[in-house]
Amino acid sequence: MDLQGRAAVVTGGGRGIGSAIARILAENGATVIVSARSVDEIENVAKSLQSEGYEAHAIPCDVADETSVEMMAQEASRRFGDIDIVVNNAGIARSNPVKGLTLEEWDRIFSVNATGTFLCTRAFLGGMIERGWGRVINVASVAGLQGGPYMAAYSASKHAQVGFTRALAAEVADQGVTANAICPGxxxxxxxxxxxxxxxxxxxxxxxxxxxxxxxxxxxxxxIRPEEVAHVALMLCSTDAEGINGQSIVIDGGLGVH
Structure with missing residues (x-):
């Protein structure tokens, strides 16, 4: 796939799924901005890709902090121009029964998984709409489609992420922008x-x-391997995927059919 001339921001890009997505987008020609709170992790990912001749750069950001997101977006746009692809991958999980779940834990999980997705999308969406092309890819979870014991806050936050994806997809469907969620097990x-x-x-x-x-x-x-999720993200960036909008693409080995 040729993503030459495209620029992508990948949050939570310092490891795991995020680093796999950053790599596959860079390998296919995109300029990739790797973002996360951990400066060392994102710099390591960016330097590794740069050493192989790819365009990758690290910009730290706390997706739960509006000012931090705005600063990251401004720096990314100033240094690399138009941002065409946003991959909202930053996420956290905690496991507690509801009766033992604190409001602080609940708010923290939502601030990263749901609010962070909103803030990072909003930061770049206007430019996508103006140019008539964009991809918003939200890395959610099968927990955003079903419930599970001791995961109420995480599951609720991922349901919110999926709901945001669907609403956004309907909002921008006629403006050249697509929004989809990937829901791995x-x-x-x-x-x-x-x-x-x-x-x-x-x-x-x-x-x-x-x-x-x-x-x-x-x-x-x-x-599931991180690279499997990354390949789906790459597919969604394709011009041939413009008809895929508002979907929650499940990667769970078939759990959902049982």
Whole structure:
């Protein structure tokens, strides 16, 4: 795919799914702005891509902070021109029963997963509409389509992200911009490691037993690879994908059909 002349911002781009998406977009010609709170992580991703001859640059940002998002957007636009693609990948997860869930935890999860998606989209949407072309890709979760015990805040925030995607898609459908969500199951990232650790801590299961309980949620008995999510993101950037709008694309090995 030729993304020459396109510029993309990838939040949560310092590791896992975000770094995989940053890489595949850069490999296909896009200028990629890798963004996250961790300066070291995003600089490592950008430098790695630069060493291979790709256009990649690091701009730190806290997606939950409006001023930080505005500063990131201004710097990205000043240095690299029009931003055509926004990948809202930054996200956090916490596991607690509702009766033990604090308002602080609830607000923090929503501030990153839902509000962060809104702020970063809003920062670049006007330019996309003016130019008549843009892609908003929100990395959500199967938790945004179904519920699960001890994940009320995370699931609710991902449902909000999916709902935002659908509403935005309807709003900009006739303006050359598409908005879609990618909803993976458990992915082989630090977030899956956190989930395993929480299961071990709450149940007393061994690490291997806890991991197997997570693998069992996927009929293919495995974790999704970050690169699988990245390939879907790349596809959504294609001009041939302009008819895909407002969708929640599930990557879960078939969990949803059971």
């Amino acid at each position: 458990y992915v082989d990232t630090a977030m899956a490691d956190y989930a395993v650790a929480r299961i071990v801590g709450k149940t007393g299961l061994s690490y291997e037993e806890a991991l197997q309980s997570i693998l069992a949620t996927n009929p293919q008995q495995r974790l």
